[in-house]
Amino acid sequence: xxxxxxxxxxxxxxxxxxxxxxxxxxxxxxxxxxxxxxxxxxxxxxxxxxxxxxxxxxxxxxxxxxxxxxxxxxxxxxxxxxxxxxxxx
Amino acid sequence: xxxxxxxxxxxxxxxxxxxxxxxxxxxxxxxxxxxxxxxxxxxxxxxxxxxxxxxxxxxxxxxxxxxxxxxxxxxxxxxxxxxxxxxxxxxxxxxxxxxxxxxxxxxxxxxxxxxxxxxxxxxxxxxxxxxxxxxxxxxxxxxxxxxxxxxxxxxxxxxxxxxxxxxxxxxxxxxxxxxxxxxxxxxxxxxxxxxxxxxxxxxxxxxxxxxxxxxxxxxxxxxxxxxxxxxxxxxxxxxxxxxxxxxxxxxxxxxxxxxxxxxxxxxxxxxxxxxxxxxxxxxxxxxxxxxxxxxxxxxxxxxxxxxx
Numbered sequence: 257x258x259x260x261x262x263x264x265x266x267x268x269x270x271x272x273x274x275x276x277x278x279x280x281x282x283x284x285x286x287x288x289x290x291x292x293x294x295x296x297x298x299x300x301x302x303x304x305x306x307x308x309x310x311x312x313x314x315x316x317x318x319x320x321x322x323x324x325x326x327x328x329x330x331x332x333x334x335x336x337x338x339x340x341x342x343x344x345x
Numbered sequence: 346x347x348x349x350x351x352x353x354x355x356x357x358x359x360x361x362x363x364x365x366x367x368x369x370x371x372x373x374x375x376x377x378x379x380x381x382x383x384x385x386x387x388x389x390x391x392x393x394x395x396x397x398x399x400x401x402x403x404x405x406x407x408x409x410x411x412x413x414x415x416x417x418x419x420x421x422x423x424x425x426x427x428x429x430x431x432x433x434x435x436x437x438x439x440x441x442x443x444x445x446x447x448x449x450x451x452x453x454x455x456x457x458x459x460x461x462x463x464x465x466x467x468x469x470x471x472x473x474x475x476x477x478x479x480x481x482x483x484x485x486x487x488x489x490x491x492x493x494x495x496x497x498x499x500x501x502x503x504x505x506x507x508x509x510x511x512x513x514x515x516x517x518x519x520x521x522x523x524x525x526x527x528x529x530x531x532x533x534x535x536x537x538x539x540x541x542x543x544x545x546x547x548x549x550x551x552x553x554x555x556x557x558x559x560x561x562x563x564x565x566x567x568x569x570x571x572x573x574x575x576x577x578x579x580x581x582x583x584x585x586x587x588x589x590x591x592x593x594x595x596x597x598x599x600x601x602x603x604x605x606x607x608x609x610x611x612x613x614x615x616x617x618x619x620x621x622x623x624x625x626x627x628x629x630x631x632x633x634x635x636x637x638x639x640x641x642x643x644x645x646x647x648x649x650x651x652x653x
Contacts (some may be wrong), residue, residue: 262612266621268600269629275604277611279420287601 259302259337260344265295274298274342288340293319294333308334349389351381351397355547355559355574357494360400360463361486362389367405368474372482375562378572391463398493399462401486409455409468416440419612423447425520427484431610443484445477454481462493487545487563491608495619498550498626501608506546506558507531509538510653512578513558515546517606522583523640525567530645541575543567545608548577550626579632579652582606586637589644591651599633600624 262278272295276284290298297314311330316323337343348370350361358381363369365385394400416432423429428450430442434457444453455468467485472478491501504515505524509531516524524543531538541558544565548558560571581591582602594602604624611617634652638644 264617268621268625269596271597273597273600275611277614277617279612282420282612285605287597287604289597 257345346385349386350383352379354379355549358397360394362402372479375570378570399489401465404468405473407468408470443481456485495616498623500548502606505543506541507538508541508575509535513575514578515580518583526640534642534645535649543569577631581634581636583636589638589647591636594633599628
């Protein structure tokens with residue numbers, strides 16, 4: 257899967273946000289805020305194919321956590337991104 | 346011969362060149378308060394207008410249709426304010442077909458913006474003058490203004506602005522929410538309040554960091570074309586409710602309240618970057634509020650008390 261075209265990660269007063277700015281996202285009327293780990297994942301997968309495993313590996317690279325915890329967090333984040341419409345299969 | 350007008354809006358100079366004897370010459374009353382000069386010229390060079398953010402040349406002979414046939418359609422916007430079709434031309438120029446609505450598009454004007462904003466063209470052969478011509482010209486200039494000033498800490502926003510106690514209070518909301526109605530309530534109930542602009546004011550972060558709101562030649566259905574400015578006191582997003590209540594927004598919520606009201610072509614990265622920078626700056630120095638309100642005097646009082 258991939259992040260859909262037209263989304264841009266921006267910084268706003270120390271926080272990370274994603275807004276739909278491309279022609280592909282003219283009807284996207286939300287602003288999505290990302291916490292530090294979500295922004296970290298976004299930065300590493302926004303221009304390429306990825307799957308749940310990619311996200312889990314990214315979390316394990318950066319954080320000292322159990323694989324099961326990383327899997328749970330990545331799953332929750334991915335489900336959220338899919339439900340908002342940020343991701344295409 | 347052409348008439349070359351220079352205007353200053355929100356502290357930014359722009360030029361408008363119109364062929365003499367054009368029907369558009371009688372469509373410029375809303376620009377008069379912002380006019381700096383008008384001269385007759387045969388030709389002018391880019392140096393003559395280098396002190397501007399853009400120059401728009403009107404062509405009243407051509408309808409610009411040939412340009413459209415050789416371009417790619419990128420998007421169409423069709424809402425209650427205008428019909429705008431966005432195209433990319435054969436040489437990468439940005440092309441916009443502008444009309445009141447889809448049915449009127451054969452009578453639309455074709456705006457062409459190249460790399461140099463100082464030689465933009467509006468092909469208006471299909472709408473020379475008259476009410477529709479005026480509509481097309483106003484929208485072409487607003488579009489150009491928003492595009493050309495986006496990197497200059499400037500926002501053209503869809504809002505109504507009342508000035509009270511020497512400060513400008515900007516009311517935002519989806520169309521039909523009652524922006525103008527709420528402003529009227531201020532004018533009628535807050536002593537000394539006056540209307541700066543009813544539809545498209547300019548918000549700008551000045552070089553010294555202060556944030557100002559300016560009147561403009563674009564004010565929707567209300568003929569209020571004041572060449573005045575005031576320090577921006579607060580930004581208030583309105584929504585209709587069965588009660589009156591107001592709360593202050595911060596961070597992302599403040600950003601999300603203001604951003605949808607700024608005119609933009611977000612898909613243009615340079616413009617989107619400029620817009621984001623200005624929006625971030627404004628919400629860091631000015632209070633942003635959400636007012637749930639009835640169309641009554643009490644709404645104006647609680648709003649004024651909270652933002653002043």
